[in-house]
Amino acid sequence: MTSNRPAGAGETTAYEVGTLDDAGMAAWDAFVQHCPQATFFHRAGWRTVIEKSFGQKCHFLKATRDGQIHGVLPLVLVRSKMFGTRLVATGWCVGGSTAVDEPEAALALDRAAQALLANSAAEYIEYRDPANPHTDGSWQIKDGIYASFERPIEAEEDACLKQIPRKQRAVVRKAVESTLVDRIDEDLKSFYQLYSLSMRNLGTPVFSRRYIATLLEVFGADADILTVYQDGRPLSSVLNFYFRDKVMPYYTGADPDARKLGAADLMYFRVMRRASARGYKTFDFGRSKLETGPYAFKKNWGFEPRPVNHEFFLKEGVTMPDVNPNNPKYQRKIEAWKRLPLPVANLIGPWFGRQVG
Template identity: 30%
Template structure:
């Protein structure tokens, strides 16, 4: 079990591409993207067989701040990560290696964002599910799957003049206007626009921006990432003053259609708590839950981390953030969110 270097990148990516749980976020280049965008330090581990071929990888990133502590995540800022290995024994060896490094540094924990659990020796968290929908071959078949009420909700924004456009850098400013305003209204620090620009710049990430306009006003927006046959919508937002026009229905309908146009067979709505508002919203589109098994290595004496907006200790900060002018929230947000997973 060894740490990796840039020379390992091709072999690392080849292993990720053939592993059934591998994702675009496991690719070696993500280390540099996170380091360059968030100024956080990646710690990447690999295992190799006697012939020198990689048979296991573990990407982690150290997040350290005065306010939120010192810990590792595999992987922060994205929904997926964790150990990829050919056998449980190899997986355990990589976890042990990462835990040893975390102990030496004095980190409180390591978070592994697994779909399927890989080790019985880790603390398990199962409060979130992944919402996934199989896609038909064409848009017409997709529309026929929807109930009458949903089809009516999809049509309503068009009567208000809503038009969906997809693109990349040309829509980045419009996307960020919607996204940052929504994050401020939720009381959540926002990512820097440079993070999304960096994602668009990567030739190994197939990303698309989708924006719903009414006139010249961006009203709803999403950042989509295609990973093989799967289309993921990791970031989506609407501007509160346009919610009454159901522009989110236009956004998601077009996102599903775009996924079909790009040849995807699965649409990934992201994670939700069971029976939450977002869970029910995704369910109406035909998404079904897949249990997420996030696992944790905890240093001696440490408890499970609770770095979530639902933690009561953050409520005052959330309420204060919601009242900030947008320009101030957008200036301060990236400085804070870089240390949150």
């Protein structure tokens, strides 16, 4: 445990920075639940999920004063033969970074993260969608790659439909009136069947079935799977997360016939309606790469994009990383992956998934 005194702070402002342990998980989550800067990706359960599913080391840091938590930073030391070693907040998630209720606590956590970097094999620290952006030039910013989408959910179904632009609304209405049915699945068989197929078709290595099962086990009532069927055949499925007043469809998969039948459109609409019935107020459509199919799909639903930045603190001599599918050097690999037989992609995909972070 280290003591950090932020520059310019008074003598009474000092934080002890320590690491999350099993005994401290409830206090960590209580802070995350009430801290406005915190997200679902700050939850303590990610430490369990990541270490159990990917075998990587978590350094979930907390800044405390007089026994009270004033900030958290869920760092993961991602060791990868493909992409090198780095510290990521939060690894395997679209968000992370410092979440604090006092500005000085973010400085204390930054310093602890930089000390970890200096004493590890990692080349850099990455904060995803930081709540406390750095303005002093010590961190490099990568922007123009991702955008996030969210908006309130109207309580009444007709008003919810009217939030969707006219052309897309017609697709949803047609799907609602069709023979498609949706249900919350208690097991992940249908979901994983569709998810793994979609990932292969995108040229992206699939995460393991064990990882998905661990998410459902660890997050319990704050995660579920909704699947749309036609005559018993699964067409579209999504794994959702719930946090405070938000529902977030996070992992999804679809049969090639799903689009023409409007199955994905019905799926997202039913997620909204079911969430609203449970008291959730906001639909978080998540992050998409700019100018891609998912990005256009979300805009067609009437969602406005919010730019998402990543920040990097680099060791001396390390160049800015470019680990994303838009990097041209990965295009041939992506196209080759799309041609793999599905059983082969499902067999070797989880090994690659452990490298991504």
